[in-house]
Amino acid sequence: xxxxxxxxxxxxxxxxxxxxxxxxxxxxxxxxxxxxxxxxxxxxxxxxxxxxxxxxxxxxxxxxxxxxxxxxxxxxxxxxxxxxxxxxxxxxxxxxxxxxxxxxxxxxxxxxxxxxxxxxxxxxxxxxxxxxxxxxxxxxxxxxxxxxxxxxxxxxxxxxxxxxxxxxxxxxxxxxxxxxxxxxxxxxxx
Numbered sequence: 315x316x317x318x319x320x321x322x323x324x325x326x327x328x329x330x331x332x333x334x335x336x337x338x339x340x341x342x343x344x345x346x347x348x349x350x351x352x353x354x355x356x357x358x359x360x361x362x363x364x365x366x367x368x369x370x371x372x373x374x375x376x377x378x379x380x381x382x383x384x385x386x387x388x389x390x391x392x393x394x395x396x397x398x399x400x401x402x403x404x405x406x407x408x409x410x411x412x413x414x415x416x417x418x419x420x421x422x423x424x425x426x427x428x429x430x431x432x433x434x435x436x437x438x439x440x441x442x443x444x445x446x447x448x449x450x451x452x453x454x455x456x457x458x459x460x461x462x463x464x465x466x467x468x469x470x471x472x473x474x475x476x477x478x479x480x481x482x483x484x485x486x487x488x489x490x491x492x493x494x495x496x497x498x499x500x501x502x503x504x
Contacts, residue, residue, distance in 0.1 A: 352377050352392075367394060371402040372411060375427050382426035384417065411435060433488060436481065443481075447474040 352373040359369035370392050375381055383391070385399045392399075403425050406412035411431065417424050428434050450471045457464035 348377055365402065365405055367392075367398050368402040368405045370394070371399065371425075372406055372427075375412065375425060380426075382415075382424050384422050384424050386422075388425070409435075433485065436485065443474050443478050447471055447478070450474065 352370065355376070356366070356369035356373040359372065360366045364372075371388055374388055374391050375383060385396055385403070388394070388399045388403075389396055403412060403414070406425075407414060410428065412425050413428055414423050414425055416422070450467050453467045454464050454471060457467055459465065459468060
């Protein structure tokens with residue numbers, strides 16, 4: 315690795331002296347603290363059921379100022395193999411958490427978090443809930459409404475119906491909140 319490469323972080327940002335690096339706007343960050351954050355958040359996502367390496371890749375992208383990195387940058391930042399990066403990115407792409415794009419003028423792929431990531435993720439979950447709800451409705455009929463199993467599945471259908479209504483209302487409130495916040499900031503109130 316050249317001295318120029320050593321001065322740059324895994325996401326290509328200039329490193330200053332010491333353990334901090336300059337982020338957007340010249341803000342200094344402690345790269346060791348950033349690494350601890352990435353690993354902590356990844357551990358929380360893994361505990362919730364996401365694949366470990368995918369969690370780490372996602373957290374690394376989330377902590378990157380421009381929310382994107384190449385495979386090589388991810389491998390260097392997380393100290394994982396290209397094959398591990400590839401598998402993690404494949405999973406994250408399948409669940410619509412990450413997109414792939416080309417670096418301008420290059421053959422390298424760059425992996426980027428989607429805009430409004432959490433909104434899109436929860437909106438996608440809404441379609442999953444609809445499919446589950448439909449399958450469960452069929453289950454109620456198959457099991458019989460008057461059986462203990464049929465009653466349990468019917469209650470699950472009711473729960474998913476309730477959850478979807480609440481989720482849609484919550485998503486609408488989030489949009490309203492974001493619009494009000496942007497209007498306030500544009501008006502000099504922020």
